[in-house]
Amino acid sequence: MNYLLSVLVENKPGVLSRVTGLISRRGFNIESLTVAPTEDESLSRMTIIVEADEVGFEQITKQLHKLVSVYKISDLTYEEAVERELVLFKVQSSPERRHEVIEIANVFRAKVVDVGKNTLTIEATGTASKLDAMEDLFRSYGIKQLTRTGKIAMSRGAQ
Incomplete structure (x- = not known):
């Protein structure tokens, strides 16, 4: 099963390495990982999707709590959370068919950021299923390159 963690850590060199090393040394796969500074420049937020069973996930969270550089761990797996991902698609598009690709982008509220x-x-943001649907449609035109950020998430409401 995939678990979604939001981990608040010190914004210092080596923290990312320690967290990912802890998870990988125990034989678990990180499906997605994003890290960025927060509103407090001394802290970073890691959004981690890790594949594990229930016992393994509990082991991971217990070990993360022991790291000095980890301040807070939030399990967003079953919580109501806002989840988003960013993707850039470079789509093959002759000038004659360009309007078709732009129409698809408009339907998904995506925007054209470069024309070759x-x-x-x-560029598009949204849920993984939305971005997967866009990818399926663009495949028929030919995707030259694709880059996805990985999921970021935040709990809903005042939490």
């Missing part, structure tokens, strides 16, 4: 001679680069 035979390609369009499109």
